[in-house]
Amino acid sequence: MSTHMQSSTVNSTCGPESSCTCLAGFWNYRNQECRPEVVLGGGCLYQGDCSSHNPVTVCEEGLCSCPSVTVDNTTYRLAGGPDVCSEGRVELRAAGAAAGWHHVCDDFWETEDATVLCRSLGFSVGTAVCCSLFGFAGTGALYAMDDVACLGAEPSLMACAHLSQHNCDDTEVAAVRCA
Incomplete structure (x- = not known):
């Protein structure tokens, strides 16, 4: 340059x-x-810190991350996956929820759930990924959903049947691979 x-x-x-x-x-x-140039997950000050290295990533809340998408007052993103912005652990922030990103527990997490989430992010299909493959939620993590049970046609993950109370520990983070 x-x-x-x-x-x-x-x-x-x-x-x-x-x-x-x-x-x-x-x-x-x-x-x-x-x-x-800053890699995914690294600290940033300007959009160019992230997008100059990878045009898909954005500088959001001081970190280079995948762009988040808001559907029905809930913002979704993927984090921690090796394939930038198409796979990772599921994170969400509902309007009016406590500060920070919340997680989805992987109890009963299946292909229908992953596909609903991936469609919300602009992909066609999703595959459920097991067992915190893309990182743990961290000690004291906040979970927004447990026992998610999508049928497959819902417009967003929050429209799926789920429990708001959870019995998850920091190793039970739902993750996806989107295509």
Whole structure:
């Protein structure tokens, strides 16, 4: 990437006439600064910190993450999966819910449930993934749903039958692979 940065040469190489190019792993912020590219899950300040490395990711709440999608007053996202934004543990935040992202317990988590969630995120189908494959919820995690029982045609995960009370520990996080 060629730039003509005037004020900073940190993380760049400069040629004659003050023409500078950001080093590999950095991006040009406002033609003034070479900022580091940030991987999924890393801390960010600007959208470019994430999207310069992977155009699918966004800087949301100070972390590079997959874009969240809001359906029927509930915001959904995937986290922790190796295939950026198409697989991971299920996280959600309902309007008016306690601060932070909540999890879905993997009790009875099946293909119909995964497909409803994946359709909400813009994919066609989903596969349920077992046993916290994409990371644990963490000590003291908040769970929004347990015993999810989708039929497959629901518009969103919250429209599926489920329990709001749970009996889950931090290793029982529902996850999906979307396609």
